[in-house]
Amino acid sequence: MQDPIQLELSRRDLLISSAATVAVTGVAGSAAAQSAGKQMAYVTKVNFTVNGERRELDVDNRTTLLDALREHLHLTGTKKGCDHGQCGACTVMVDGRRINSCLTLAVMHDGDEVTTIEGLGQPGNLHPMQAAFVKHDGFQCGYCTPGQICSSVAVLEEIKANIPSHVTGDLNSPAQLTAAEVRERMSGNICRCGAYSNILDAISEVGGITA
Amino acid sequence: MKFETPATTNPIDRLKVIGQPIHRIDGELKTTGRAMYAYEWHDPNTPYAYGYPVGAAIAKGRINAMDVTAAKSAPGVLAVVTTLDVGKRKKGKFNTANLFGGDEVQHYHQAIAVVVAETFEEARAAAALVKADYAEERGTFDLSAERRAAKKPDESQEPDTAVGDFEAAFRSASVTLDQSYTTPDQSHAMMEPHASIAAWNGDEVTVWTSSQMIDWWRSDLATTLGVDKGKIHLMSPFIGGGFGGKLFLRADAVLAAFGAKAANRPVKVALPRPFVINNTTHRPATIQRIRIGAERNGKITAIAHESWSGDLPGGGLETAVNQTRLLYAGANRMTAMRLVTLDLPEGNAMRAPGEAPGLMALEIAIDEMAERVGMDPIEFRIVNDTQVDPEKPERPFSHRDLIGCLKLGADRFGWSNRPKVGSRREGDWLIGMGVAAAFRNNLVLPSGARVKLDRQGVVTVETDMTDIGTGSYTIIAQTAAEMMGVGIDKVAVQLGDSRFPVSAGSGGQFGANSSTSGVYAACIKLRDAIAQKLGFNSGDAVFENGIVRSGNRSVPLAEAAGPGGLVGEDTMEWGDLAKTHQQSTFGAHFVEVGVDVATGETRIRRMLTVCAAGRILNPITARSQVIGAMTMGAGGALSEELAVDTRRGFFVNHDLAGYEVPVHADIPHQEVVFMAETDPMSSPMKAKGVGELGLCGVAAAITNAIYNATGVRVRHYPITLDKLIGGLPDVA
Numbered sequence: 001m002q003d004p005i006q007l008e009l010s011r012r013d014l015l016i017s018s019a020a021t022v023a024v025t026g027v028a029g030s031a032a033a034q035s036a037g038k039q040m041a042y043v044t045k046v047n048f049t050v051n052g053e054r055r056e057l058d059v060d061n062r063t064t065l066l067d068a069l070r071e072h073l074h075l076t077g078t079k080k081g082c083d084h085g086q087c088g089a090c091t092v093m094v095d096g097r098r099i100n101s102c103l104t105l106a107v108m109h110d111g112d113e114v115t116t117i118e119g120l121g122q123p124g125n126l127h128p129m130q131a132a133f134v135k136h137d138g139f140q141c142g143y144c145t146p147g148q149i150c151s152s153v154a155v156l157e158e159i160k161a162n163i164p165s166h167v168t169g170d171l172n173s174p175a176q177l178t179a180a181e182v183r184e185r186m187s188g189n190i191c192r193c194g195a196y197s198n199i200l201d202a203i204s205e206v207g208g209i210t211a
Numbered sequence: 212m213k214f215e216t217p218a219t220t221n222p223i224d225r226l227k228v229i230g231q232p233i234h235r236i237d238g239e240l241k242t243t244g245r246a247m248y249a250y251e252w253h254d255p256n257t258p259y260a261y262g263y264p265v266g267a268a269i270a271k272g273r274i275n276a277m278d279v280t281a282a283k284s285a286p287g288v289l290a291v292v293t294t295l296d297v298g299k300r301k302k303g304k305f306n307t308a309n310l311f312g313g314d315e316v317q318h319y320h321q322a323i324a325v326v327v328a329e330t331f332e333e334a335r336a337a338a339a340l341v342k343a344d345y346a347e348e349r350g351t352f353d354l355s356a357e358r359r360a361a362k363k364p365d366e367s368q369e370p371d372t373a374v375g376d377f378e379a380a381f382r383s384a385s386v387t388l389d390q391s392y393t394t395p396d397q398s399h400a401m402m403e404p405h406a407s408i409a410a411w412n413g414d415e416v417t418v419w420t421s422s423q424m425i426d427w428w429r430s431d432l433a434t435t436l437g438v439d440k441g442k443i444h445l446m447s448p449f450i451g452g453g454f455g456g457k458l459f460l461r462a463d464a465v466l467a468a469f470g471a472k473a474a475n476r477p478v479k480v481a482l483p484r485p486f487v488i489n490n491t492t493h494r495p496a497t498i499q500r501i502r503i504g505a506e507r508n509g510k511i512t513a514i515a516h517e518s519w520s521g522d523l524p525g526g527g528l529e530t531a532v533n534q535t536r537l538l539y540a541g542a543n544r545m546t547a548m549r550l551v552t553l554d555l556p557e558g559n560a561m562r563a564p565g566e567a568p569g570l571m572a573l574e575i576a577i578d579e580m581a582e583r584v585g586m587d588p589i590e591f592r593i594v595n596d597t598q599v600d601p602e603k604p605e606r607p608f609s610h611r612d613l614i615g616c617l618k619l620g621a622d623r624f625g626w627s628n629r630p631k632v633g634s635r636r637e638g639d640w641l642i643g644m645g646v647a648a649a650f651r652n653n654l655v656l657p658s659g660a661r662v663k664l665d666r667q668g669v670v671t672v673e674t675d676m677t678d679i680g681t682g683s684y685t686i687i688a689q690t691a692a693e694m695m696g697v698g699i700d701k702v703a704v705q706l707g708d709s710r711f712p713v714s715a716g717s718g719g720q721f722g723a724n725s726s727t728s729g730v731y732a733a734c735i736k737l738r739d740a741i742a743q744k745l746g747f748n749s750g751d752a753v754f755e756n757g758i759v760r761s762g763n764r765s766v767p768l769a770e771a772a773g774p775g776g777l778v779g780e781d782t783m784e785w786g787d788l789a790k791t792h793q794q795s796t797f798g799a800h801f802v803e804v805g806v807d808v809a810t811g812e813t814r815i816r817r818m819l820t821v822c823a824a825g826r827i828l829n830p831i832t833a834r835s836q837v838i839g840a841m842t843m844g845a846g847g848a849l850s851e852e853l854a855v856d857t858r859r860g861f862f863v864n865h866d867l868a869g870y871e872v873p874v875h876a877d878i879p880h881q882e883v884v885f886m887a888e889t890d891p892m893s894s895p896m897k898a899k900g901v902g903e904l905g906l907c908g909v910a911a912a913i914t915n916a917i918y919n920a921t922g923v924r925v926r927h928y929p930i931t932l933d934k935l936i937g938g939l940p941d942v943a
Contacts, residue, residue, distance in 0.1 A: 062332040071331060076251035077244015079451070081402045082484040086867040089402055117244035126239065134238035137835045140680030142241030143402040143451030149242060187874040190867060192402050192452050193680045194842025195835060196878040 044107045050075065051119030059106045065099075066090045068106035069116060077117035077146045081190070088189030091147035091154075092116045098154035100188075117146035120153065129153050132202035140193035148189045152203045155185045159207075177207050212732035215786030218891040222754065223731065228692040228699055229896075232831045236699065237449075237684045246449045249421040250406040250481050259408070260289055262327045262470040262480035263334035264462065265341045266320035266490055270860025271350035271554045274314045274323065274343050281340040282326055287333030290473035291341065293324040297469055303431025305459040307526040308557045310435060311466060316345065317523055318556040319861035320489035325466040327474040350554030352860040354496050354521045355393075361519050361549035368528050368548070372536060374602045375543035377502075380513035384504025388580045392501065392572035392926045394531075396853035396862065397494040399561050400872050403451020404487050409467035410477035417444040420464050422707075423453040424716035425675040429709050431460040436468055447707040450717075453679040454843075455560040458718050461491055488556075488865035493853060495520045495529040495558030497568045501576040504543075509584045509594045511541040516573065518546075521553035529558065530565035534650045534907070535573055537795060540597035554860055560718065562843065563903035566651050571847065571928060574647035574911030579924065588646055588915070589617045589626065600793045609792040609892035612823040613648060616799040619884060620646070620821040624801040633922035633940075640805035641939075642816070643920025647912035649798030649820070653890075653899040654721040655789065658729030659712030659782035662691060662737045666776060668757055668769030670695050671703045672733075676714035676726040678706055680839075681902055682832025683717065683726060689829060690727040690896070694734035696754030697768065712780060720796070720900025723828060728783040728894040737779025741771050788892050796824040796904040800841070800912035806920045809942045811935035813849055813917055819882040820909075825890035825899035837905035838881045844909020846873045852929050 047056050050073060057072050066083070069075045069092070078101060081089030085103040092101045093115040121127035129152050132138070139145040159175045167184040168175055175181065182203050183196075191199065203209075223229050240246040253259075267274075279291040299313030308317045316323070324341050328334035351357050363370050381387060407420040416438070422428045425445050433440035450457060463480045471478040482490055497520045504513035520529035532546035561567070581591035593614050600606040621627070626644065635642040660674040672691050678684045688702040695702075705711065712733075715725030738759075742749035747761035758765050771777070788794070803817040818841050827833045850871035853862040864870045883905075889897035910928065918924050923938035 060330055060332045062336075063330075067331055070251070074253050075244075076247065076253070079248075079403070080250075080481070081404070081451075082867050084484065084866065086484075087402060117242075121243060123239040123243055123245060126242065130239075130242040133242045134234050137235065137238075137831050139238075139241055140682075140835055140839055141402065141450060141452040142237070142246050142680065143248065145241050146244045183875040183878075187876040190402065190872060190874060192400055192454070192843075192872055193835075194839030194873070194878070196842060196873070196875050197838050197881040198835065200875070200880070 046107050046110050048109050048111065049113045051115060057106065061105065061107055063106045064102050065104045065106050065109055066101040069101060075116050075118050079143050079146060081144065088151060089144045089147040091150045091189060093150055093154055096157065098151050117150060120149065129202065129206050132206045136198045136202040136205070138195050138199040138202040140195055144189060144191045148191060148199055151186055151189045155182060156207045158185065177209055179204065179209060212735065212781055213784045213786055214728065214894055217788065218895045218897055221895050222694050223896055225693060228689045229828055230826065233685060233689060233699060233829055234831065235682060235685045236688050236704065237678070248403055248449050248451050249408065249419045249447065250479055252408055252419045257477050260327050260329060260474050260476040260478050261331040261334040262325045262466055262478045263338040264322050264466055264480065264482065264486060265324035265326065265338050266486060267316045267323050268343065269316055269345045269347045270319045270352065272316050272345050272347040274316060275346050276344045277324065278342040282337040285333065285337035285340055287329040288326060288337045289329065289476065290327040290470060291324060292469045292473045294322065301434050301437065303434050303460050305427055305431055307523050307559065310460065310462045311469070318554060320486055320556070322462040322466055322490060325470045325480065327470040327478055350860045352553055352555055352855055353857040354498065354519065354551055354553060357521065357551045357553065358498060358519050361551045364528055364550045370548045372602065373545040377513050377515050377543045377545040380543035381502055381504040381515065384512050385507045386583050387502070387504045388576060388583060389502045390576060390579065390926060392499045392575060394497045394568040394571050394928050396496045396855065397561060397847065397851050398488050398853055398870050399454040399456030400867065400870055401452030401454055401456055404482045404484055405457065405461045405463040405491060406481035407464040407467040408477060408479045409464065409471040411471050414438065415442045416468055417446065418464055418468065419446045421450050421457055422447040423450065423457045423677050423679055423718055425677065425707060425709050426713045427458070427716065428460045428464070432464055435460065435465050445709040447677055450677055450679045453717065454562045455564065455718060456491055458560055484867065485865040488853065488862050488870065490556070492557045492559035494561035494564065494568065495522060497529050497531045499531055499572040501572060503576060503580045505580060505584055507584065509586045509591050511539055511595045513543040514539060514541040515545045518548045519551060520558065521551040521555070522558040523554065524552055526558055529568060531569035531572065533565045534569050536602055537600060537793060538648065538650050539595040540601055544601060555855065556862070563651055563906045566907045570647065570650065570908040571910045574908050575914050575926060578915040578918070589621055592617060592648055606791065606793055609794045610888060610890045611795065611797060612886055612888060613797040615886055616797055616821040616823050620799040620801050620819055623884065624819045626801065629919065632919055639808050641808050641920040642803065642805050643916045643918065645802050645912045645914065645916030645919055647800045647908035647915060649800055649904050649908040651720060651796050651900065651904040651907045653794040653796050653893055654719045655725045655785050655894065656715035656721050657782055657784050658715035658725040660714065660729045660733040661712050661778060661780040662730065662733040664737060664741065664768060664772040664777045666769055666772050666774055668697065668767060668772065669701055669703060670697055671705065672730055673705045673711040674714045674726060674729060675709055675711045676706050676722065677717045679717045681717060681722060681836060682829060683722060685832055686723055686727055686828045687730050690730045691734060694731060695737070695768065697757050701757065712782065720903040724894050724896055724898045724900060725783065727828060727896050727898070731895050732781035732783040733779045736781045737777060740777045740779055744777065745771055792892050794893055794899065796822070796899045796901065798822040798904050800908050802912040802916045804913060804916040804920055806917060806935065808939055811932035811939055813930065815845055815877065815879055815913065817879055820905060821884045821886065822901055822904055823886040823888055824901040824904055825888060825893055826897045827885045828896065828898050830885065833885065833901050834883045836902040837883045840902065840905025841881055841909050842873050842878050844906050845877060845913065847928065848910035848913035848930055850929050
């Protein structure tokens with residue numbers, strides 16, 4: 001595990017250095033604008049793999065990974081529920097780990113492998129987790145559902161990888177796949193329709209939790 | 212078709228498809244991310260532009276001037292449309308506050324501009340450059356402080372009811388209770404923010420939006436834009452939750468339409484999450500006073516329920532007393548509701564308006580009263596059951612099995628093991644059980660559908676009904692399959708398109724029963740058309756296994772349809788049965804909680820809800836409605852509260868971190884039981900609503916369980932730690 005104090009320091013360093021970067025770029029940009037009569041370039045080329053396919057995009061530096069997926073690649077299965085990391089509807093997997101795609105910029109993912117709900121399974125060829133959500137009616141309006149499913153798949157992997165959570169009782173023994181662990185780990189994915197009880201049933205079936 | 216006499220045996224009663232636990236027919240689309248919500252419509256040949264809204268930064272006043280110079284010259288900007296540009300508009304019938312247009316600011320975050328740009332990022336950046344010069348006026352924002360200024364609203368809202376002599380009966384009652392309760396402002400907080408795409412073609416506009424009620428929106432959009440309703444085409448096939456927040460036209464559609472006109476491009480507008488709380492509607496807070504008088508044997512002789520709520524000028528009541536007119540017996544009774552003018556965002560319907568906050572209070576009062584008369588709270592409710600409308604004893608309930616729900620639930624939940632108040636402890640946890648009644652009226656609205664049969668024998672249903680997660684797609688397919696005698700795999704359902712017959716829409720738990728009744732009516736028409744074409748007597752034609760049969764003749768439906776196919780279209784309308792018989796739905800909620808003795812943290816350990824709601828059309832989707840409602844009730848009990856800034860006049864916690872809805876970790880396994888019943892007075896489906904019933908009473912059951920666990924009676928929602936901790940036992 002990382003030392004939380006070190007982590008805090010490195011975050012602060014990162015903030016300081018990025019502020020400096022912005023200032024420098026800003027000066028260079030306005031100088032360029034004066035000499036060439038052009039706007040500062042704010043578009044960056046990014047290459048990544050989405051659902052196994054190589055994609056190249058020119059994106060506004062402010063474009064989130066979420067909007068790159070939805071508005072540029074038209075992969076609208078990934079949902080925008082809050083656009084600031086509070087609801088989990090935008091959950092995707094980047095290099096095998098789940099993240100809120102609204103809280104990360106597309107330009108930060110050059111070379112990454114992104115998996116979205118569209119990459120897990122398709123109608124007629126569902127991923128086991130998608131099939132379990134249908135079977136247990138783990139959704140209603142469906143808007144949080146892709147995020148719930150991506151999170152569910154990743155949660156099972158996190159437990160397998162022995163990554164502890166807030167409710168892990170003993171950090172010296174392997175993380176257990178229990179209902180309490182799943183509920184805790186899934187709590188970043190809000191479902192206002194309130195399908196939680198059914199979602200747990202779906203994850204339990206796929207993960208092999210017996211009640 | 213008009214439903215005027217109680218239903219007799221009809222093809223629905225075969226229950227080959229209806230009533231069966233069939234998985235959602237849209238399940239594969241939703242779980243694979245292929246269901247297209249409003250903002251997601253994409254035509255590769257269409258140059259969409261992005262609109263970003265600007266909201267008022269004051270709660271009340273006027274806009275003197277707006278400066279959009281910087282916004283207009285920002286990179287990528289195509290157009291800026293301000294509320295001053297479009298001027299004052301005629302307001303939609305269902306809106307209280309203006310959505311857009313004119314110089315008046317009626318509430319914080321009311322839309323005052325939309326910035327349209329090539330990209331979302333450019334539109335958002337430019338929106339921050341729009342400047343408004345306000346003439347701020349003094350507003351009123353505090354329900355409690357303004358309560359004395361409350362007014363009696365017009366008689367159409369039925370502010371006062373009285374039967375017998377409440378005051379005298381209450382004075383002479385052996386046991387009495389007189390308590391006040393409060394419920395806070397709440398937000399629908401649906402997962403999909405309001406969103407629209409508008410595309411003009413000449414003077415016609417197509418709008419993809421997120422609407423529970425297609426026809427209401429279409430009418431109000433026509434009014435607001437000042438165009439003919441026939442020129443508007445609305446599409447809303449998938450809706451990411453509504454809970455009442457998408458019943459009425461909202462600003463996203465209006466801004467998209469104005470933005471698209473100005474930019475001469477199709478424009479997409481989604482409300483940013485913080486706008487959802489202050490730009491749209493919410494459930495208004497209430498202050499409630501309940502007085503109950505009873506004899507020593509537990510019989511209620513006097514019951515009074517009064518409620519105060521607020522809204523903008525021209526707005527309405529939160530009808531929190533309504534269930535008290537019908538739920539319990541008692542010869543002497545009164546209700547009263549008063550309205551305070553508040554300049555907060557518009558108050559309006561949220562899931563089970565009236566009953567949800569009303570039962571949050573009433574079902575605590577009943578628990579308190581049971582304790583005062585020394586009865587088990589279930590027994591107290593049973594003693595005071597009524598099979599007739601207490602205000603009009605000649606008017607019976609069509610069907611009422613509250614007692615059955617309470618008894619079955621008590622048995623299932625192990626109610627007999629309920630501890631004495633404050634007596635059960637497991638480690639740091641104080642454990643308690645609570646119960647509450649659920650009650651919600653059964654409403655119906657006219658609902659139309661068109662049903663087509665093609666040469667492949669496929670039945671296609673078209674109706675402007677919406678599926679907000681309720682399962683409309685599936686139960687409508689089940690209805691058509693049952694009526695036409697085909698498997699559900701032979702039915703296609705198309706919803707949420709204004710080109711289809713006008714339906715009931717989704718709200719007030721009227722959607723399922725009303726819309727399937729409309730499909731029933733259209734299927735009767737289609738059956739007649741098929742019989743007529745084949746020369747069958749439609750009265751004795753049997754539709755079964757994809758074949759229509761009469762006497763010794765039988766013809767496959769595909770063949771009967773012929774190359775041109777056949778169509779049936781009708782609207783279900785409603786007679787007087789709801790007037791002669793009170794139609795309501797009933798239930799009982801059982802909850803077990805643990806309260807941490809040191810911190811006051813409440814954890815819900817078990818939940819059971821038993822519902823008596825007529826025929827259950829699909830036990831899977833109906834159960835999901837109920838567990839979802841139980842979850843929303845858990846939020847209402849323990850965490851949900853819009854915090855009012857009474858100085859500046861807005862809801863401060865306007866996002867999903869500040870407005871705390873339940874998450875996975877808050878909700879235990881939930882159990883739901885449906886009573887096996889039908890209600891032939893309700894519709895040919897013999898069904899009633901269930902989606903709101905499940906919410907009614909949940910919060911009170913949790914509150915009563917907390918009291919049972921701790922001995923602390925909290926009457927002000929939500930029950931946060933601070934309200935409990937002072938009453939908990941000392942921790943050594």
